[in-house]
Amino acid sequence: MAKLPFEIVFENDDFLAINKPSGMLVLPDRHDNSLSSVKGILEAAYGHIFVVHRIDKDTSGLVIFAKNAETHKYLSDLFQNRQIEKRYWGLVNGQLREESGSVMEPLSEHPVKKGTMIIHAKGKASHTDYKVLQSYPKYSLVEYHIHTGRTHQIRVHSKFVGNAIVCDPIYGDGKPVLISSLKKKFNLSKNELEERPILGRLGLHAYSLKFEDQHGTKHYLKADIFKDMRALLQQLEKNKRD
Template identity: 35%
Template sequence: MKFKITEQTDSRLDHFLVASTELNRSQITTLIKDGLVMVNGLTTKAGYKLKNSDEITLNLEAKEETNPLKPKNIDLNIVYEDDDIMVINKPKGLVVHPSETFSETTLVSGLLHHTDTLSTHNDDPLRPGILHRIDKDTSGLILVAKTNEAHKILAQDLKSHDIKREYIALVEGVLDHNKGVIDAPIARHPKIRTKMAVVATGKPAITHFEVMRTFRDHTLLHCKLETGRTHQIRVHLAYIKHPVTGDPLYGTKAKILKDGQLLHAFRLEFVHPITKKVMMLEAPLPPEFESYLVTLG
């Protein structure tokens, strides 16, 4: 795909391409970072100011050649596995599944290397086996379906809130009460597309919380999801003015941590889709979370 600037302009390269193609800003940014956008035969930055006579080339064919579902040998922390399901303790920093704009190493890459059996019940072909996800910089337990039968049953259990997902979160400030329920609808942020927000017209979202420990300027919380909206715990805790410590999107900017937010999915409780056995699995806090608690005394 090629473009030639035929008049004087002060438009940025990324803005021009978003307006001139069917690709969104995230996709354009990724193409530029990957060196698949050239101006006058040279790679450049997204903020490059275009000039009259500049020639722009997008190498979309090269992007399409990369296989986002390529298996990769990564060190999976498998908490449980049988012929039907797996439970993985995902480390902080690992994306769960690839997307149109992210095709680097993901949890799915590791799953494909580990097993030839993953469900294809998902409508999204980039998410084999994935029933639910947690954010890149959130650690903890993820339930994976290996067969379509298991996936179908577990997806229904998720929809009916029969799968219990519990988190430990360290938040800013000290709460006034020991337990509570946050019932506030969530939708895409009206102005910042990378964020979610409490919006009156959003989807119902309910988070239960209970204080585990109080520090001088922080509180350790046990949170239970009743619903599973994107960024739910992070949005809800920020909404009550106690954002997750280190959260780069919803937290205090001066307190952003190098490794992201201190939020860990520590417990999963569900009925096995095939054996009907009640399963309760836990994962301990990761070392960096424990270390931070030690610094708080």
């Protein structure tokens, strides 16, 4: 098998779980039916693969794919019936007013901006629990436990709380995180004309999934955060100590 552009976190005869990089589509869209989507890449390696659920293109982290129709139906039903525990890690701007809490604001698609979500009284019920894992002067690392799986749910609920996800171009300021904004003394290296961001993409990661498969086996899958997000957290920890 050719080397895949992502890590396989878990695999058995029925399903596999991958750690999707940010910027990669789970499914090809109408403009792109090439092998640049996770499904396309997996099907080139495995043959037919069933998509169980999705995460946003800009979100990194765990995605499960079924290898057969029976497993696809079983796992899809688990997601549909909210029998899978889904946890995300998000780096947000600022410090939260509360260390933990719940957001239960209904979500609806924006009437004009297609693909964008808003909080609306007539929207679909949406439930996000959150707790702060680490707090820094300018940012916070937050764990989200989502009980529903609405489009952009965490991103909209984070904005509602008052702390948008870092680098979010839709619900936040979209600005990349620069080392110069964290360090008092920062100089570009001789070969650099401008500073490269330490994190230049959405700071949201699908971290873990907990569920029981059709054979009664319990699974607790985790996907490590990627190098860019890890480097930023290390820098924030270092600055916190200095």
